[in-house]
Amino acid sequence: MGKVISVLTALVLMVSPVAASGAQQPEKITRVGYLTTQPTALDSDRREAMRQALRAIGYTEGQNISTEYRIAEGNVDRLPALAAELVSLKVDLIIVAGGYGPIRAAGDATKNIPIVMTGAGLDPVEAGLIDSLARPGGNITGYISISGYLGGKRLELFKEAVPKISKVAVLYQTKNPRNMFEFKEVLPASARALKLTILRHEVRDTNDFDRVFAAINKDRPDGIFALGGPLMNRSHKLTASFAIKSRFPSIYDNREAVDQGGMMFYGADLTESYQRVAAFVDKIIKGRKPADLPVEQPMKFELVVNLKTAKQIGVTIDPNLLARANRLIK
Secondary structure, eight states: OHHHHHHHHHHHHHHHHHHHHHSOOOOOOEEEEEEEOSOHHHHHHHHHHHHHHHHHTTOOBTTTEEEEEEEOTTOGGGHHHHHHHHHHTTOSEEEEESSHHHHHHHHHHOSSSOEEEEEEOSOTTTTTSOSOSSOOOSSEEEEEOOGGGOHHHHHHHHHHHSTTOOEEEEEEETTOHHHHHIIIIIHHHHHHHTTOEEEEEEEOSGGGHHHHHHHHHHHOOSEEEEOOSHHHHTTHHHHHHHHHHTTOOEEESSHHHHHTTOSEEEEEOHHHHHHHHHHHHHHHHTTOOGGGSOOBOOSOEEEEEEHHHHHHTTOOOOHHHHHHOSEEEO
């Protein structure tokens, strides 16, 4: 009997390693942090584009990837605390959307966790976020929208759409680095070339719009150019409604503004940018270092025109411009 038990024991010891090696091991779940200033209503479609792109290359939420969302809802003061929360959760990497503010907050919170950025409107090298586009050098890489450099092109398209304009009210958020750069460094030269007068209108907070709208009505410009930023992005419907009511043509640097009644948008295809984030996430999960992953810039740009709004305010847009639009809202 003792010999039988000994033989059985030996067989178990011999078989167990084989069984164990053949068993399917649970797949490692990569923990991703997601930080943005963008309001949920504005960012949800973009996040879905990113999730779809991740699924297309094999990453499914809840199976091999999980995401911790921290959304500031346009309040930049919350960013440092939200970034610190993600670091404390020991996520494997952080995706940052919405521009300079959240990228800076994430970069200040950690020098070790890889950070993938999207939507930065300023040159990340000049902003001190990375060493160079080709070799970022630290823990930050990703995709930049260069939106802050497109103001001149937007003015050009605005003038083409509404040739009679000569005065443009530029609406922007106080103390927003990208807005200040665009207003001081980008728009003046383009305005001179187009023989346009720029009227400066700063918005301090949500309660400041009534004062600014009254000032714009007093100036009676020929159109409104609304720059982006956390405060402005969550106020698209408010500014678009004002422009329609006052019969001002309007152009924005955010596509969602046109969906909410703005007349025109020109800028990078943001769906593409969020899809490109998935490729960076994949490379980092597979062992690549952000320092060695070149930062990408947009290849696709969109012109979107809201014909319904144009009709409401009595503006007829040149058919040649409409023929070049990527999307028309009727």
